[in-house]
Amino acid sequence: xxxxxxxxxxxxxxxxxxxxxxxxxxxxxxxxxxxxxxxxxxxxxxxxxxxxxxxxxxxxxxxxxxxxxxxxxxxxxxxxxxxxxxxxxxxxxxxxxxxxxxxxxxxxxxxxxx
Amino acid sequence: xxxxxxxxxxxxxxxxxxxxxxxxxxxxxxxxxxxxxxxxxxxxxxxxxxxxxxxxxxxxxxxxxxxxxxxxxxxxxxxxxxxxxxxxxxxxxxxxxxxxxxxxxxxxxxxxx
Numbered sequence: 001x002x003x004x005x006x007x008x009x010x011x012x013x014x015x016x017x018x019x020x021x022x023x024x025x026x027x028x029x030x031x032x033x034x035x036x037x038x039x040x041x042x043x044x045x046x047x048x049x050x051x052x053x054x055x056x057x058x059x060x061x062x063x064x065x066x067x068x069x070x071x072x073x074x075x076x077x078x079x080x081x082x083x084x085x086x087x088x089x090x091x092x093x094x095x096x097x098x099x100x101x102x103x104x105x106x107x108x109x110x111x112x113x114x
Numbered sequence: 115x116x117x118x119x120x121x122x123x124x125x126x127x128x129x130x131x132x133x134x135x136x137x138x139x140x141x142x143x144x145x146x147x148x149x150x151x152x153x154x155x156x157x158x159x160x161x162x163x164x165x166x167x168x169x170x171x172x173x174x175x176x177x178x179x180x181x182x183x184x185x186x187x188x189x190x191x192x193x194x195x196x197x198x199x200x201x202x203x204x205x206x207x208x209x210x211x212x213x214x215x216x217x218x219x220x221x222x223x224x225x226x227x
Binding site: 004006008032034036041042043044045046049051088090092094100101102103104105106107 | 145149156159162206211
């Protein structure tokens, strides 16, 4: 079983829709949770990160972390065709032998059509 | 600010050969990590360099080695290339070893034939 599971999709939505992207994880020691966006033939771009549980909002993006369920989500409001990309969740520990290592999900391919 | 730059962008090598990939971190960043991303998969952590030393290592064989220079730039070396080493190799830099705000380069696409 992978440490981080992410539905690869693909996910196709109309412009303006609310998009929900999710990851589950098995290591309860993860403390930092990130969402990256990766366009084709580009490197991942950090959208936002959250420490421990709770919500964080940045413009049209909202990240949620539920540590009790080992479940994180990214919501995109008013989705645009420019949001079409692969979305990667990533997690890391705050200490220990794997300090600083990012563990990624497989990525979800999102297409927003006009 | 040029961000994280990697070279070369594409590379084709033959099985058994050796390859060196290069990374210049974002200005002011002193921590560099390397990741391997196979097609359709998320990046896999190879190792992290800080203060010119390897600080963390993922589940990769010793054929994968690296180096960090005093100016914080870094190299990834892979010896005895296998077909399975074909992937996108990503360099990420950050201000601290926690990597909560890691910036990635565009990657080097390595094809082993």
